Amino acid sequence: MLNEKHNDPFGWKNKLESLTGLPGEAAPGKDAAWEKLQERLQQKPRRNRVAWYWAAAGILLACIIPLLTANKKEDIVVRSKTQPQNKIAPPLVLPLPVKETVTAAKEIEKRQVENRITKDQHITTSKTNLKKEAPVTVITQTNIEKDPVTIIIPAATTDTAAMVSVAAPAKKKLAVVHINELGSPSVQAFPPPNYVQAPFKIKFKSGKAANQTFASQQQYAGGFKIKLSSKN
Amino acid sequence: MDISQLVREAKRGSTAAQKCLFDQFADKMLLLCRRYVKSPEDAEEIMLDGFYKFLKNLPAFTYQGDAALHAWLKRIMVNECLMFLRKKNVFTIVTESAAEETVWAEEVLGNLSAAEIFNLIVQLPVGYRTVFNLYVIEGFDHKEIAALAGISEGTSKSQLSKARSLLQKMLSKKGIEYVKRKAQ
Numbered sequence: 309m310l311n312e313k314h315n316d317p318f319g320w321k322n323k324l325e326s327l328t329g330l331p332g333e334a335a336p337g338k339d340a341a342w343e344k345l346q347e348r349l350q351q352k353p354r355r356n357r358v359a360w361y362w363a364a365a366g367i368l369l370a371c372i373i374p375l376l377t378a379n380k381k382e383d384i385v386v387r388s389k390t391q392p393q394n395k396i397a398p399p400l401v402l403p404l405p406v407k408e409t410v411t412a413a414k415e416i417e418k419r420q421v422e423n424r425i426t427k428d429q430h431i432t433t434s435k436t437n438l439k440k441e442a443p444v445t446v447i448t449q450t451n452i453e454k455d456p457v458t459i460i461i462p463a464a465t466t467d468t469a470a471m472v473s474v475a476a477p478a479k480k481k482l483a484v485v486h487i488n489e490l491g492s493p494s495v496q497a498f499p500p501p502n503y504v505q506a507p508f509k510i511k512f513k514s515g516k517a518a519n520q521t522f523a524s525q526q527q528y529a530g531g532f533k534i535k536l537s538s539k540n
Numbered sequence: 541m542d543i544s545q546l547v548r549e550a551k552r553g554s555t556a557a558q559k560c561l562f563d564q565f566a567d568k569m570l571l572l573c574r575r576y577v578k579s580p581e582d583a584e585e586i587m588l589d590g591f592y593k594f595l596k597n598l599p600a601f602t603y604q605g606d607a608a609l610h611a612w613l614k615r616i617m618v619n620e621c622l623m624f625l626r627k628k629n630v631f632t633i634v635t636e637s638a639a640e641e642t643v644w645a646e647e648v649l650g651n652l653s654a655a656e657i658f659n660l661i662v663q664l665p666v667g668y669r670t671v672f673n674l675y676v677i678e679g680f681d682h683k684e685i686a687a688l689a690g691i692s693e694g695t696s697k698s699q700l701s702k703a704r705s706l707l708q709k710m711l712s713k714k715g716i717e718y719v720k721r722k723a724q
Binding site: 318319320321323324325326327328329330338341342344345346348349 | 555559562563566567568571575584587588591592595596650652653654655657658676677678679
């Protein structure tokens with residue numbers, strides 16, 4: 309506003325400032341305008357209050373959420389630590405590789421000689437005589453530690469999925485059977501060379517019945533497909 | 541109660557003092573707003589916004605005389621008007637480099653009444669009117685106007701020049717009438 313006088317050589321500014329109303333127009337209602345202004349002056353603090361409420365709610369949430377998440381993490385850690393002591397969940401058992409199966413078969417043979425295997429550790433296969441001759445090791449919780457064949461992998465504490473599986477309570481304790489211990493034909497570990505097979509009856513679907521024995525290795529390698537039913 | 545006392549009371553939160561200040565300045569401020577904004581409704585809204593800011597910021601204001609208070613209030617109102625015009629995007633003015641100098645009929649201009657001046661200014665297009673108001677009535681230079689209105693200095697100069705030439709045309713009729721009236 310340096311050149312105020314230069315800008316207004318005819319004194320228009322002073323004339324306009326002295327003007328209080330326009331001749332053709334009615335004077336505006338000051339009271340109505342003042343009421344509007346007062347409303348605005350009273351409304352603004354309310355908006356501020358609402359903003360404060362929102363800010364407080366946000367801070368509360370920011371405090372509560374980390375606390376809740378921290379509690380959950382602690383729970384998981386405690387359970388995983390206590391798990392090995394209680395031995396509630398069954399241990400993970402992996403199938404053995406082929407080489408180890410051979411040693412497993414030898415172990416079974418030794419056990420047969422020593423008569424250590426109890427009746428509970430055998431599985432009967434229907435009415436056949438196989439139950440005496442073809443023992444299958446049943447792994448229960450009692451003999452897990454003694455059995456050299458089984459591999460027990462402890463639950464990894466770092467793996468969250470494993471942690472969750474360990475933390476979950478076991479509903480039923482089911483016995484784990486190692487089918488690998490029966491051996492495979494390729495390995496030819498079972499039946500052993502000096503193995504004498506007792507004859508057994510096979511009843512076919514057509515009604516024919518036949519006696520059969522594992523006379524030789526070849527016959528065993530060929531194998532039979534037997535469909536077990538309730539009639540057998 | 542004089543203005544200094546009113547300001548003191550209004551600072552303390554007295555509604556009565558605030559209303560007295562409003563009554564004292566409302567008419568002048570409304571006319572000021574109407575010089576920038578043609579619509580009476582918009583002008584009133586702008587004036588209320590200006591008074592709202594004035595009363596909210598009054599506790600921080602140090603009273604240094606009536607003129608200072610009046611100037612501060614006027615500045616608030618002018619800023620509010622410019623904000624309103626900027627929102628409406630009226631400053632999209634085509635820049636013209638050449639600003640022709642207009643020859644003013646000094647006799648005629650000196651004898652115009654306040655109401656006549658007001659009506660003449662209001663008749664100008666919004667871009668011309670804003671620059672003319674800021675330059676001639678408020679006393680800002682082109683640099684300040686450019687900063688306030690968000691335009692270039694050249695635009696401000698050209699707008700003022702065009703406003704003057706348009707006023708000249710309008711005044712020529714008025715001047716003739718005025719001369720004729722005097723002669724009678």
